[in-house]
Amino acid sequence: xxxxxxxxxxxxxxxxxxxxxxxxxxxxxxxxxxxxxxxxxxxxxxxxxxxxxxxxxxxxxxxxxxxxxxxxxxxxxxxxxxxxxxxxxxxxxxxxxxxxxxxxxxxxxxxxxxxxxxxxxxxxxxxxxxxxxxxxxxxxxxxxxxxxxxxxxxxxxxxxxxxxxxxxxxxxxxxxxxxxxxxxxxxxxxxxxxxxxxxxxxxxxxxxxxxxxxxxxxxxxxxxxxxxxxxxxxxxxxxxxxxxxxxxxxxxxxxxxxxxxxxxxxxxxxxxxxxxxxxxxxxxxxxxxxxxxxxxxxxxxxxxxxxxxxxxxxxxxxxxxxxxxxxxxxxxxxxxxxxxxxxxxxxx
Numbered sequence: 001x002x003x004x005x006x007x008x009x010x011x012x013x014x015x016x017x018x019x020x021x022x023x024x025x026x027x028x029x030x031x032x033x034x035x036x037x038x039x040x041x042x043x044x045x046x047x048x049x050x051x052x053x054x055x056x057x058x059x060x061x062x063x064x065x066x067x068x069x070x071x072x073x074x075x076x077x078x079x080x081x082x083x084x085x086x087x088x089x090x091x092x093x094x095x096x097x098x099x100x101x102x103x104x105x106x107x108x109x110x111x112x113x114x115x116x117x118x119x120x121x122x123x124x125x126x127x128x129x130x131x132x133x134x135x136x137x138x139x140x141x142x143x144x145x146x147x148x149x150x151x152x153x154x155x156x157x158x159x160x161x162x163x164x165x166x167x168x169x170x171x172x173x174x175x176x177x178x179x180x181x182x183x184x185x186x187x188x189x190x191x192x193x194x195x196x197x198x199x200x201x202x203x204x205x206x207x208x209x210x211x212x213x214x215x216x217x218x219x220x221x222x223x224x225x226x227x228x229x230x231x232x233x234x235x236x237x238x239x240x241x242x243x244x245x246x247x248x249x250x251x252x253x254x255x256x257x258x259x260x261x262x263x264x265x266x267x268x269x270x271x272x273x274x275x276x277x278x279x280x281x282x283x284x285x286x287x288x289x290x291x292x293x294x295x296x297x298x299x300x301x302x303x304x305x306x307x308x309x310x311x312x313x314x315x316x317x318x319x320x321x322x323x324x325x326x327x328x329x330x331x332x333x334x335x336x337x338x339x340x341x342x343x344x345x346x347x348x
Contacts, residue, residue, distance in 0.1 A: 017327035027090035039067035128225040129175030143177035168192040175199035207305035224287035226335040245322035251283035252331040
């Protein structure tokens with residue numbers, strides 16, 4: 001079973017992130033032909049992306065070459081428990097005398113299974129007031145949050161992604177077909193708290209937060225209602241706090257391939273070369289944010305105001321806006337038809 005954690009050092013950062021996502025793990029072992037040379041954590045990958053490394057970059061030069069490991073039959077479980085507790089490792093490689101990986105020790109091997117996600121007091125605001133014009137004609141009848149995604153609605157899938165991680169206190173901003181949305185929840189009778197914030201006029205992706213200044217007195221999550229993300233919220237919160245950010249946005253690492261031969265021109269205007277199907281790497285705003293309540297004072301009353309406007313205001317005051325990268329497969333966007341059809345396949 002341990003072999004699924006092994007990848008060679010010439011593996012791409014994208015391949016490593018996909019492997020982590022598939023395994024539901026935060027760490028991989030770097031090994032060439034089975035020989036141990038280091039470990040790669042999701043934090044290592046995140047740091048590399050923030051430093052501008054391409055998603056196609058090999059993990060060589062990114063992974064931890066001084067990673068902790070133990071030899072077969074030369075470790076005591078009690079000693080490893082102390083190491084896990086002190087260093088918070090996700091796994092420890094086990095090696096033979098030739099430095100070949102022969103196994104791993106994980107947290108779950110030494111400690112009792114972790115209890116379900118503890119309840120988190122952090123509020124979650126879901127911006128659900130838009131018209132969903134890109135999903136017409138469905139949104140001629142239903143508000144976008146109530147469009148079906150297989151066996152559930154979009155809004156239920158979004159709420160599940162939070163309640164599964166311990167969140168239970170939600171605010172839902174509504175405008176377009178808001179009465180239908182409120183009626184849906186009256187019949188749903190959820191076991192979490194949900195309060196509605198009614199926009200009299202469209203206020204953009206952040207304008208309605210002004211109406212929540214009295215309720216949002218602590219750090220909160222803000223999300224669009226057309227994205228579903230699979231991530232460790234604890235890691236996101238830790239990142240936000242550690243970097244002393246006023247706002248942190250989640251960004252998906254995306255590789256965009258241009259399906260044509262692109263011409264590179266020299267200084268005289270003549271052809272230098274043709275690059276077949278070149279690719280571009282971007283960190284795409286995934287529509288999920290952590291926001292400090294102090295940022296709310298920057299939002300005007302009753303005016304159209306977007307989250308991008310808020311981030312610019314925050315930055316102009318000398319405060320930090322952090323970026324938390326995630327693997328592209330962890331982000332499901334259902335904001336327009338092609339993405340919606342893709343989400344149906346992905347979430348089936």
